[in-house]
Amino acid sequence: MAAETADTPQHPPQDGIAAILKDAGIAALISLALALPLFGFRIVGFGSGRGLALEERWDWVVTAVLAVFAGRIALNLWLRRFRAVLAIGGRVGDGVGDKIGQAVAAAPRLGRILQAAKPAFRIAVAGALLAVALAWPAFPFVDRYLLDLGVIVLTYVMLGWGLNIVVGLAGLLDLGYVAFYAVGAYSYALLALHFDLGFWECLPLAGAFAAFFGIVLGFPVLRLRGDYLAIVTLGFGEIIRIILINWYPVTNGPNGISGIPRPSFFGLPFAADPPEGTVAFHQFFGLEYASTQRIAFLYYVILALALVTNLFTLRIRRLPVGRAWEALREDEIACRSLGINPRNTKLTAFAIGAMFAGFGGSFFATRQGFISPESFSFIESAIILAIVVLGGMGSQLGVVLAAVLLIGVTEFFRELEQFRMLAFGAGMVAIMVWRPRGLLAHRDPTIRLHARGEKA
Amino acid sequence: MPAPDRPLLTVEHLTMRFGGLVAVHDVSFxxxxxxxxxxxxxxxxxxTTVFNCITGFYSPTVGRIVLHGGRGDFLLERMEGYLIAQKARVARTFQNIRLFPRMSVLENLLVAQHNALMRASGMSVLGLLGAAGFRHAEREAVDHARYWLDRTALAxxxxxxxGTLPYGAQRRLEIARAMCTRPALLCLDEPAAGLNHAESRDLNHLLRFxxxxxxxxxxxxxxxxxVVMEISDHVVVLDYGRKIAEGSPEAVRHSPDVIRAYLGEEEGEALPPEVTADLKGEGGAGAAHERGPAETQ
Known part of the structure; x- marks a missing residue:
């Protein structure tokens, strides 16, 4: 109980009615200050040439303030009840409030359970997730929308895993990761359109280009640390985006590039009527044509790419270079005193992280068939970074959980339209409140002297 | 006592200025x-400034620092910090311990063997493929780490x-980590700071070993x-960035310059007469009190 009170000193559980009213009053005042400019006034146009007028909406303001006032009181009352439930120790209550209280209390516990669990349990969770991911297109309830959602989530998982190398392992705060994603996407689009190369030939090239850009950026800036590196990478992300907008002859500017070839299944295209002389996928296998076949194929491509990223990371963590990355994150000066070349080590992390972004980018280009600079704005970098940080820096499983939570679950709030981002924000706040070091902050040593559990 | 060796490290006319501040002035040893x-x-x-010049964290304003290694002489003042550790094999510890706190003890020792392991892993390519040569090299590295873990009672x-180790163990681990780089010269920055009596005795054993x-x-x-008087073979005394004495512990202990540097000028020499007169009462007692522990050291 004491810990609960310490966490939120502004609501001691023994609050009287007066304190609750005072708290609600303050909240109402704040909401008044916010609601006046946001809801209170609206600019109305009178049509062309007749200017603008200001419409006042006092009723909106009053409604908002009252709603906050009442909501705050309800929240405080509910918090008291919720605390009471916690204090009893999760005794099964019959009220709805109690059930919600327990559910909310269980959520942070889940992370803690995962954290404290033996590695066997974590491997089981990872295996279950992998099984679900492999079988996802085969589930009867998975329609085209859910399949597409799976592709999007997996793209973010892959990007998260790629960025995890840079941020989670090497500790280099990179706010411009999406720039490498853009380099990969444009590499594939331009190579495919101008040189008639297929997706599988372009994939390594796109990765190589992105890695090259990673090194080009890395050389001058890797002597910077922390906030300064973050600012420069942020700038680099913007530079790439602005070049894409303005280099009209090559990138077609803001109009983007369309007609990017779709991937084929080892030479078999996915099309209802394949061009003369070729056999389509569904004809070759004697299936009915369905548009989901292509999506399912894309789904497995990104799943494979993501798994390659994951296996690579798991493996390289156990190699000297992986340990050197983590050591650099921990203490760069100590690394220098041990004869580790900090610049080269950081550059490899930067280049490898960029390479996976390049792979992801070329997948993105082939999936969409159309790319434009709009897809590579700063918010994408921020989302990928949020996935890595909220997942728990360096944790591979954490990245998956955070991507599913932030991208997948938020998608179910799409019907809330512009308020969907509220759900996104709420998810982030919830994770930060309950798991300030990320969903899975646990780290296992990459090598052990004594077998686990053995007493030395 | 082993026969005197040829010098391993020669520091000549080392001067380090930070702007107008002369931190080290013309030190040779x-x-x-x-x-x-x-x-x-x-x-x-x-x-510590001298240390940072030797280990490449500062580049000295003036002076020459030569390490006479098994593979030739290295001019340390011209080398980048990490190369001094890598090529000239100078390892160091830090005054405020610098471990990799969120990595295991064994991992700390493997990071110290990074360069050898990196070569064995074929710059990671062979390692990614799981080559037998790399696995063998890694086992050897773990054995080497194990040796130092046993020596420092950290196995x-x-x-x-x-990061979760107690303070004394962290100090020992830092020495073990430095030794895992297989150095020719080991530089320790206040290894006994914060250790209790027993720990400091163990440290003496370890350093002699x-x-x-x-x-x-x-x-x-x-x-x-x-620690200094018991285990060192040679002592260099610095004061205000200058070398004021050098020699065996016995000789240094009785050098008047050293006593003055540690205890201050004799009274009456530097102070104006009225201050001296004020201090006469308890000043004598204070000086005697101060000198007491120094003489027992």
């Missing part, structure tokens, strides 16, 4: 292999995070006189 050389001096005497805690069994030179900065 040598450190022999298979010997423990101590650098002592009051706070702010420039000891039991090899798999826990270095390193000197006698591994035949490397040890250079240490130390405040703890019991």
């Amino acid at each position: 040598t450190a022999a292999g298979r010997r423990i050389t101590a650098i002592i001096g009051p706070n702010g005497a420039g000891k 039991d805690v090899a798999d826990i995070d270095a 390193i000197r006698d069994e591994h035949e490397i030179g040890v250079l240490l900065i130390e405040h703890d006189m019991s």
